[in-house]
Amino acid sequence: MNVNVETELATLKEKLEAMPGGENKLTMIVFSGGLDKQLAAMIIATGAAAMGMEVILFFTFWGTAALRDPAKRVGGKSFMGKMFGMMLPKGRDKLKLSQMNMAGMGTSMLKGLMQKKHVASLSELYEVAGQLSVKIYACEMSMDLMGFKREELIDYPGLEVCGVATMLAHAKESSVQFFI
C-alpha cells in the first residue's frame, strides 16, 4: 500500500471518529419540574434506549425535585434548605402539570386518563429506564442551591451527581440533544 494513501486514510478515520455529534447517543437536560415535561423526558428517554441509543439525562433546577425520595429524610439542613425542601415537590409522584393544573384537577385527570389508556406512569418509566441503562445525573450546583443532599435521592441504578461540564462532554458527542 502506498504510504501517502495509508496516512491519508488514517487521518480521515481519526477525524471521523473524533467528529463531534457522531455518536448514536441522546443527551437531555431535564430542567422543568412539571409532570407533563417530566413524562415527555422519560418517554423520549426510554424510547431512544429501546431503539439502541445511549441515553444521558441531566436533571437540573426544578427538575431535580423529581429525583427526591419522599421516604428518605435527611437532617442537618439549613433554614433555607428546609424552606426549599417544603416548597418543592417531594418526589416524582407529587409533580404537577406546568399548565392546566387547575388546583390539582388537571393533574388528576391526566393521571386517571393515563391509567385508563394503559400509558406507563412516571414510576413505571423510571423502572424501564433503569432496565435499559438510561444514565441519570443530578446537577451538583442545583442540588447545592436547593439544599438537596445526595442521600435523599431515589434509588436508581448508576445515579450520579455531576457538574455542567460532564453533561456538555456527553452532549457534544451525542447526535441528539434536547433541553426540556
Place this chain on the structure above:
Amino acid sequence: MNVNVETELATLKEKLEAMPGGENKLTMIVFSGGLDKQLAAMIIATGAAAMGMEVILFFTFWGTAALRDPAKRVGGKSFMGKMFGMMLPKGRDKLKLSQMNMAGMGTSMLKGLMQKKHVASLSELYEVAGQLSVKIYACEMSMDLMGFKREELIDYPGLEVCGVATMLAHAKESSVQFFI
C-alpha cells in the same frame, strides 16, 4: 487499486453515510401550546425549509391542540375526551401566550403588532410550511390521551400521526434538533 485500500475506503464511506446527525435536516418537538412558542416553532421551521433543510415537526402534548380544526366536529367521544376538548384551545387561532396573556390582552396586543409590522400570522406560516414541504407529525399517544381524533385535525399536506420512535429516527439523522 490495492484491495486493502479499496476496502478501507468503502468502510470509511459507509461510516460517513451512516453517521448520526449528518443530514441537512431539522427535527423539532413542538410540546408547548403557547402562541409565542408555536410562532417560534413555525418561524424556525419555515426559515430552515427556505434554506434548503428538510424539516420535521412532531407535535406532542399541549402542542397537538394547535393542529385541531375548529370547523371539524367528531362524535363518539368519551366524557373525558369531551372535557379535554372543551378545555384545550380549539385550533391555532385560539392559542394564548404562555406568559403575559393578561386575560387575553397580551395575546391581542401581540397579534395586533404582528399585523402592523407585517409579520406572518400562524395561519400564514402553516401555508408557507406546507408549500415548503415541512413535514408535520401529530403524536399518537398525546392524541389518544386527550381524546383527539385523526378526523378533527387540520387539512395539511402529508400530515401524519406517529409514535415517538418515528420522531427519534428523524432526530438522530438531523443536524439540528429542538424541543419547544
Place this chain on the structure above:
Amino acid sequence: MNVNVETELATLKEKLEAMPGGENKLTMIVFSGGLDKQLAAMIIATGAAAMGMEVILFFTFWGTAALRDPAKRVGGKSFMGKMFGMMLPKGRDKLKLSQMNMAGMGTSMLKGLMQKKHVASLSELYEVAGQLSVKIYACEMSMDLMGFKREELIDYPGLEVCGVATMLAHAKESSVQFFI
C-alpha cells in the same frame, strides 16, 4: 498514487468537512425571559466556552428583555413600543423566576442563596461570557415586535442583531443545540 484512490480520498475529505453538525460548537436559542432559564443558558454557555467550544446565543422573544440596558433610554417610540417597554423586565436584573416567583419572594430567595453559595450572578456570567468570546445575537424580528431599539441594548463585546437564518446557519454546523 492511483488516481481513483486520490479522487475517492478527496471526495471523502470534502464530505467530512462539509458534514453538518460536525463543528465543536454550541448554538442556543434563548427564548424564555425567566431568571431561572436565563441563568441556565448562561451557565451552559460559559461552561461550554471554558471547554473550548465556540458558543452562539440567539436571544429571541421574551429572552430579548434580558439584553436591555436600564440606564439607556431611547425616545421616538410608538405607543405600543412604550407599552411593551413598560410591561417587560428592564434588563437582566429585573428578571423573575418562571415558576415559584411568589410575588418576588422566590426570586429574592434564589438570589440570596446564589450569593451565599458563591454561585455567579447573571451579571457576572455575562462578564465571563464576554471574556470567553461567547457570541450574542439579538433576534431582529422580536426587537421590532417589542419595539426595542439597538441603542437600548447592553454593552457587550460583539453583540449583533440578526435574523433567524443567521442563527440556523450556526445551528446546523454545531454539534450541540438547545432551545431554552
